[in-house]
Amino acid sequence: MIQIHQSEQRLERINSLLALLNNPHKRLSVIHIAGTNGKGSVSAYLDSILIQSGHKTGRFNSPHFLEPHDSIKINGFPISQEDFKKENEFITDINLKNNVGASSFEILTAIALYWFDKRQIDIAIIEVGMGGRLDATNVFDNVLLSIITLIGMDHEMFLGDNIESIAKEKAGIMKANGNVVVAPQIEKEAVDTLKKCADEIGCTKTILVESAKWEQEETGLALIKLLDHSIIRINIPLSGNIQLENSATAIIAIDLLRTTEKKFANITNEHIINGISSTKWPGRLQWIDAFKLSNVIKMPIASNLLIDGAHNPQAAKALRTFVNRQNKNKVHWIFAATKGKNIIKIFELLLKDEDSLIAVSFSKVEGMPWINCYDPNEIIEYTKNVKKNINTFVAEDIKEALIHAYSKYNKEGGLVVLCGSLYLIADLFKFFQIND
Template structure:
């Protein structure tokens, strides 16, 4: 089995053929993009569940362990079923010397399991890119969705937004429907539209972002395809959720209008589905009492966590904080870890203010992803000081020490503690705090 990222479709098609081509029997919503794939898929899943459909959902990366990438009706595949299915797939792979990557194995497990469970619809998130991603195995899909694009994984997808957009557009299908979320970069939108036309997509829908009615309460107004409006309380935080929720609603509205099987989805299903959506680790507050219990001293303020790991995502994080504090220059105690290869210089140029403090730490080795490695915390500090010369910095031995140091400072000096930089880092926090993210 290959241990790194190895884009290409030959191995996954060979593997799927040997397990009786489960992908050919699935009704699929396929989602690519740089940011917002996960929350968009979670909204769609929640709406379909509210409407009474049996769903399968495949997200990556996993949060706590590989099996939570694969969900039936919103819940991770059981450990027993995951191990049994994994054994079937890995045996086929090794017996036939396919040398599939861990992600290809995981993709095959998910599609095999969705087929075995006879789900009504499979919601499949692209792992990396789109055109050559292991999930790009479907001849037909209910809809292809492209969420917001930005500069990430440039060593695989190209060093400009047009190249990245072309790779993402690789999931579009001839005579299929494509839904394109609002794009920050005009060149990205132009490229996606051109690709959709060249492929010969039947419908090309450009999503209008929702707008806040009452931002503090999360109440937003969102358009349907016929330009009528619906008001929904969005449970996930940040302006990016205006785009993600609107994209999900466009996808569902199109689905119920074009597929008889989904014609019974009501506006109420959409409202309740959106409002009951959960997607941990994104602009999430952790209660101070939980931290106090773990750190064994009194923590006076809640912790803000976010898996933001690229410039576009950290802009959303910084905007959220500035809005929360009405653009007052509040002292931020950042706790930061990042995957090697990320542009942390650009990230720090967005995040850091002169009076902030930065604690750098690493995250634990990610299960099933041996190619993922963490920036050395000392390197993180060096880059941060290049961006903000006089920033107060600290290198922590582990996450507990990082939290202890940041909150000791925060208790004395005031401000806000924010933990960010990688979803793998968020996973470590959930394990440390023993937070149940599955319910």
């Protein structure tokens, strides 16, 4: 049974707020993206390809990375702090004066859609916040494309405790007579549910994406089959096998878009190739240079730091697979997680007996007061439930966590990995900014 509070059963607040703003969402051409993992990467690939082809893009991602304003981008650049503050005050004032009662995420969504309309973009790439059917972004009567990325277990309290329930919630962004692109799925039940939902909703076309294939994995060169069965070679700049699925999903979405919408018929294979190769998406299987890290924490380091969000079991499995391929005898994990995450399952996938784990908290997330971090001592208790003899440590802050992890690395070798939450990774980047 999906447990959703009565106040969350409708989208009345966000629709009321948008109506007071003269319905900016009704004038936007939209690609709408839902899914458990890969939404951010797919949106970044799409954005990069569309920018390469000369289109003016708007992109809305959530959660934000460092600050709320960076979730709203035009042609890859965040709205300025000044403009964000002005629009936030304007829309918040309308919300209060009209007793709409919109949440902070609904206000953020309204800012994004209002700003995109105001800037007269060609296309908006909108990432769902959570779920799909009841998400504040699900306000469009029509979209150019609905995209469903990889589905797994996450947010079970809100979306359901099985793949079928979660897939149904994600499918809520599909539109009658619209086109749907479904990323390669691990769970057959997810594919079956999404196909059934698309049929019931009356979608015109449902494309099930085939994964790209490595041609030269060590250089990131992959092959992708387009809708006409021709093959193009792409260089994937983001690490991990999961990017085969994510890049293929974005490319097939673009391929479908250029064949169904005259406005985007100018997109060439060269635009796709250049767009993919120039994509940046921080915090996902990203290496932090050891020299830079040494300067910041003031100790000698000979190994790069690997960072990754890995905030649910499916993402943790992908991270462990990537880590295993680094051929290190042990891993020193620096870990934080949002309250409600299935830490036991994540640790079952991440941890090995020879590893060590440093638990830390992340700072309060601006504009998202409902986000809370697990107490590091609680994380250690979960760790012991999975691996009784693993070496653990509670760090007071991210600097102490890094120093402890690299002290162990300097003595024992291995690999240092920071993961468990994008909010922890945001703290790491802020720590660099302060201490550079």
